[in-house]
Amino acid sequence: xxxxxxxxxxxxxxxxxxxxxxxxxxxxxxxxxxxxxxxxxxxxxxxxxxxxxxxxxxxxxxxxxxxxxxxxxxxxxxxxxxxxxxxxxxxxxxxxxxxxxxxxxxxxxxxxxxxxxxxxxxxxxxxxxxxxxxxxxxx
Ligand code: IDP
Ligand code: MG
Numbered sequence: 001x002x003x004x005x006x007x008x009x010x011x012x013x014x015x016x017x018x019x020x021x022x023x024x025x026x027x028x029x030x031x032x033x034x035x036x037x038x039x040x041x042x043x044x045x046x047x048x049x050x051x052x053x054x055x056x057x058x059x060x061x062x063x064x065x066x067x068x069x070x071x072x073x074x075x076x077x078x079x080x081x082x083x084x085x086x087x088x089x090x091x092x093x094x095x096x097x098x099x100x101x102x103x104x105x106x107x108x109x110x111x112x113x114x115x116x117x118x119x120x121x122x123x124x125x126x127x128x129x130x131x132x133x134x135x136x137x138x139x
Contacts, residue, residue: 006082007128009117012070032077036138041071074132
């Protein structure tokens, strides 16, 4: 996968609250092209595997519960400098620390329920995109 791609999930709270459209509009206005996208519901096994890097953290169980309680929108996004620019667009993990105008400042409720995921490196963007999409689903 090219290094100008990142992976995102609009998490269950964003779907529950009807924020899919508003968040996708921000993503498009920021210049990202949607390469792949779907509504999907992660199983417990999916969420445990996706967040395996956090398995020793105290919030791991809570994170798996949250990410499996309803559907998410998974997407691969393309733009120059995609990983870094998308992290800037979403803001800090804790919405209390997120910059004004960021997705998490606008739509996240707490450090746990924080509206969106964004990959933290080109390597993880490729791994996470491939976790959710086959090559035939990427355009
Ligand atoms: P990131 O999503 O900004 O990259 P990470 O540190 O990778 O943040 O954490 C992954 C996810 O785990 C966060 O987006 C959030 O949903 C959850 N999380 C992180 N820290 C906490 C915490 O202290 N309490 C509860 N949930 C947390
Ligand atoms: Mg992370």
